Amino acid sequence: xxxxxxxxxxxxxxxxxxxxxxxxYEERNKMESEEFFDxxxxxxxxxxxxxxxxxxxxxxxxxxxxxxxxxxxxxx
Numbered sequence: 001x002x003x004x005x006x007x008x009x010x011x012x013x014x015x016x017x018x019x020x021x022x023x024x025y026e027e028r029n030k031m032e033s034e035e036f037f038d039x040x041x042x043x044x045x046x047x048x049x050x051x052x053x054x055x056x057x058x059x060x061x062x063x064x065x066x067x068x069x070x071x072x073x074x075x076x
Contacts, residue, residue: 011064011067011068011071012068014060014064015061015064015065015068018057018060018061018064019061021057022054022057022058022061025050025054025057029054033054033057033058033061034058036051036054036055036058037054037055037058037059040054040055041055
């Protein structure tokens with residue numbers, strides 16, 4: 001598996017990009033990311049390359065969302 005690093009202009013841009021990737025996984029697998037990640041974390045989903053990437057993207061999404069929400073709270 002070859003790693004690709006993508007840089008974004010802002011955390012918000014990154015959040016939008018990761019959200020779009022999550023939507024593709026959800027559509028393809030007919031499951032919300034939150035439910036998938038819960039199953040994956042409990043060992044109830046296979047460790048395929050796609051699922052590992054999905055889990056990583058979901059963790060990245062949660063981190064980005066928390067950062068963006070914190071900045072919005074502090075801006076007000």
